[in-house]
Amino acid sequence: MPILKVLLNDIEAELEIVKRKQRTEVEDVDLWRGKAGHKPRFSTTETWMQIRETGVKYTWGGSIWFSQATPKFAFITWIAARGRLATMDRISRWNPGVDSTCVLCKVFQETTNHLFFECVYSSGIWEKLVKGILGNAYAYKWDEVTELISVSSRGKMKRFCLRYAFQITVYMLWRERNKRRHGESPMPQHVLVKMIDKAIRNKLSLVQMKGIKGMNFSLQYWFETRE
Numbered sequence: 001m002p003i004l005k006v007l008l009n010d011i012e013a014e015l016e017i018v019k020r021k022q023r024t025e026v027e028d029v030d031l032w033r034g035k036a037g038h039k040p041r042f043s044t045t046e047t048w049m050q051i052r053e054t055g056v057k058y059t060w061g062g063s064i065w066f067s068q069a070t071p072k073f074a075f076i077t078w079i080a081a082r083g084r085l086a087t088m089d090r091i092s093r094w095n096p097g098v099d100s101t102c103v104l105c106k107v108f109q110e111t112t113n114h115l116f117f118e119c120v121y122s123s124g125i126w127e128k129l130v131k132g133i134l135g136n137a138y139a140y141k142w143d144e145v146t147e148l149i150s151v152s153s154r155g156k157m158k159r160f161c162l163r164y165a166f167q168i169t170v171y172m173l174w175r176e177r178n179k180r181r182h183g184e185s186p187m188p189q190h191v192l193v194k195m196i197d198k199a200i201r202n203k204l205s206l207v208q209m210k211g212i213k214g215m216n217f218s219l220q221y222w223f224e225t226r227e
């Protein structure tokens with residue numbers, strides 16, 4: 001149909017003129033580079049994906065952001081897992097004169113792996129909390145612990161107690177470390193253990209009250225592992 005073709009060509013030519021005209025009349029706009037080219041709308045996710053360093057994908061992400069987790073504990077653990085906590089080994093890289101000794105033991109250099117839980121102060125606390133759950137499988141080194149908490153074959157109660165204990169211990173140790181750096185007096189290990197233990201009990205009784213499936217006897221389970 002040649003007439004239609006001519007018509008379409010005319011429309012196309014007309015549109016081209018309009019487009020060109022618009023281009024000179026509109027003001028410059030900021031465009032954000034996204035996945036599918038440039039767009040006027042800003043997207044946090046897409047921009048983040050553009051500027052982030054592409055790292056390894058953490059296979060145990062699911063063992064951090066699990067159901068019934070406490071966000072502030074999960075968040076610190078996530079930051080630690082990404083190696084992004086402002087530990088002294090990292091700080092000393094951009095501030096070479098700084099003292100990078102661990103404030104908890106005052107012996108070794110402070111790194112993520114040292115704080116969680118190679119440090120004698122940290123491992124003492126971690127051991128008192130989870131030795132009863134783990135028995136012979138007990139571990140205190142970061143890589144081994146993260147491996148342990150990502151195993152999904154354990155019973156639901158055991159897995160929950162372990163993951164929750166892990167996150168709250170990371171959080172409380174980081175808090176203790178910050179307090180000491182700000183000149184506060186050190187908290188003895190047994191006090192910190194008591195505080196963490198109490199917080200875990202509160203969480204478990206809450207989970208039980210909510211009637212979460214498979215968690216009916218979790219508080220009892222926790223008590224049994226504490227003896």
Ligand SMILES: [Zn+2]
Pocket residue numbers: 102103104105106107108114119120121
């Ligand atoms: Zn230490």
